[in-house]
Amino acid sequence: MDQHIGDLVVTDVTITSRQVTGVTHVKPGGSLIASGGLSGGLKIDAGANAVVSGEIGRNVHNDGNLVLSGTIKGRILGGGTVVKSPGATVSGDDRPLYSE
Numbered sequence: 147m148d149q150h151i152g153d154l155v156v157t158d159v160t161i162t163s164r165q166v167t168g169v170t171h172v173k174p175g176g177s178l179i180a181s182g183g184l185s186g187g188l189k190i191d192a193g194a195n196a197v198v199s200g201e202i203g204r205n206v207h208n209d210g211n212l213v214l215s216g217t218i219k220g221r222i223l224g225g226g227t228v229v230k231s232p233g234a235t236v237s238g239d240d241r242p243l244y245s246e
Contacts, residue, residue: 153186156194169243172196172210180216187243188212190226204241 153168154160156176168186172178174193180200187204190196194210205220206212208228215231220241222228230236 162200174210185244187220187241189243190224192226204243207243 149164150162150166151168154166154170156170156172156178158175159177161179162182164182166182166184166186169189170178170180170184170186171189172191172194174191176194178196180196180198182200183203184198184200185203187206188196188198188202189207190210190212192209196210197213199215201217201219203219206218206222208222208224208226211227212222213229214234216234218236219239221238222236
């Protein structure tokens, strides 16, 4: 997928390698593989999965499953499962989701 301007809703398997400018929302049953930037933040519902090796520019609301080997400029919120690689970074700054 090339650059996606605005919010992106994921309902099945979606692979992004470029920038998403709005909020990326992974719905139940959806799976996201992101190597590009998610500048508006990431919301993962229960029953959804995300594998991120790129940069997330805002907070992550995780009620599903997140595998992170990239960078989060915000915080991780929610009670979902998080698996981080040794090179993954989370700044911990509060950067709320941004929708275009």
